[in-house]
Amino acid sequence: MPILEQMDFMEKIALSIYSKRARMYVRLLKMKCNHIDLRLEDNRVEMKVFFDNSEELKVDMDTNRYKVDLRYGNDHFFWWPGTLSPIDYVLSIMDVTHCKSIKKLTFSRVSDYDPKYDALIPLLTKLPKIDELIVEHTTSWSFSPESPLLKVLRIIFPVTSAVTISDQVRIPKYLREIFQGNFDAVSLRLPWNVKGFSLNDWEFTNAKTLKLAGPAVEIEDLNRYFKLWMKKKSNPRLENLVVQTHGNITKDLLLKGLNAVQVPIRTDRSLEVLGSIKQYHSDEEITFEFDITRADGRRATISISNHGLVCFYVWPFRQNQSSFMRRFASFSSFYNSCIEHFK
Template sequence: MTTPFPVLRLPYLVLMPILEQMEFMERITLSVLSKRARMFVKLLKMKCKHINLRLEYNTVKMNVCFDNDEELSVDMYTDRLKVNLKHGKDHISWWPGSLPPMDYVLPIMDVTHCKSIKKLIFPKVYEYDPAYDTTIPLLTKLPKVDEVIVEDFTSYIFSPDSPLRNVLRIILPVSSAVTISDHVRKPKYLREIFKGNFDAVNVQLLGDNDWRFPLNDLRKTNAKTLKLDSVAFKVEDLNLYFKLWMKKKCNPRLEYLSVRQEGNVNKNLLLKGLNAVPVPIETKRTFRISGNVEQLGWGERIVVEFDITRADRRQATIRIGTHGTVCFYVWPESTNDTTNLVPNQFSFMRRFSFSSTFYNSFIERFK
């Protein structure tokens, strides 16, 4: 029979060297036992690069990435009240008893000095999925989410019976970006998201290739960066949108727009009436874009590039790719700023207004 040793009652100068000698998994396991234990483990300054959360059926998967490329995987099972930790070849499992497994997310964020979730991923929407109800207490405590990704996005999530309606109502106000992929059945349900003050909105339509993104919806978008992957558009509509930008009658926050169509783009029709100035392809110029933006798809390259200028001297560049991609870059407002940077690979910076009418209308929809 072994006698428990009260390690946390040791003097600070004795306790800290002991914690420093512990294995990584031992530190994490100790940190979730109590607030006092977490306070001491936090002093070890185990900083992580980022944390991703993935909500699958009855499971919350947490992936913690560190600067040295090491990863900690935490699987929390909401139906079995079980937690699995895996770090390299080390693996620990335990049953926390009455403590909900999701309560381990915030302590781990705390001891790894992580202030936000980089990606919160919903792989699939299950009808009447009870797992969403069990994760709501966790989601209400998340301070910030850099990007919400809904991989299976249908009009069902906006119906009164959707298991995601309460989740999105909680998450969207603390999110900087939204990625919506897979079959969007009714685009009208996405318009409220397009109007939100997000840093970035990425829409990937993989279903109906005959669907066209309406000019009116494009005009009302409010994101700083907007990507419409695999979305066919009318060249005439995109030309009108650029003319509205010239007249300052569309999204004033826009920094980057990327759209695609099947086949080659009619350059003359796209640039009609814009007084576009051609730029030699060999000209080396880069642009400052907030957020994680991929410029072109696999195997695609820029064919032609043009500059357009508004009456207030604000400039923008239109680039046309080989596979029907049109990229629109808005230059910094200051005419003296010549240090435009290429779209970077850093996380989205949050610039969100809680007073947005979008969120008010979004919440009213589900009351």
């Protein structure tokens, strides 16, 4: 152990990969990372390990077992791994840095003609937890029922908290499985020349946060969804909905039948919504805000931006006070006012 403590960081990482017994000793050094990102592209696995001191360990692995590269600051190691697979390196580094999950897992580019996922399956089946799954540069075929990509994604859906899909998915019905998945956050983007999502595609999504860019939704469908929420017939987990609409927003059509009340635009009310808006346009700003309240007292805010973006934020539910508590609160207020008067 004294010898291990004198090694520099790269030597410790390289030693941990050498054998399970070596990894057991290196793990006792309690090196802790901030988070880990994985990026998968063709036959390459790119791993980035981020630390609190702003340092970063980069690991490039070839699934064909050609070469492994480690970079940390000015240090650079590389070797030919022999019979080891990328899973041995990824899990070993996660173990010695005491990392329990992957922050971002990105599928960078998907080949329509010759997708190669067989070498990645052993890695994906052993990842314990993934905070966010990101799929970039997709096509409609990528999510069709026969797609090899979809079969691979189904392996990691059960351990994923959030899913982000970039554009080029031209057939919205292929994404219904993601809408209905048990995720905390779902973010989807459609090409501008695609009609968009119908209400049947997303009205029963299970996500707490749902973002649809594109434009992705008709104003009439959005109004119908708000009415379902008023009747408690929509997703009960929904906390935040951000959608891009077709054309200019007509307030009368969007808010028809909702008994919406216009409220002043305040930064403390719109802080979370504004954070979502900024990812679409740098000059995005809220022009109107309306509150709607359903029969059980649950309140939500509908925000309309100057770029056709509609944000829907559900406020935390507060149970009605009992009659005793209301009387106690009234008595307490009266008592305090009397004390202040005599002071």
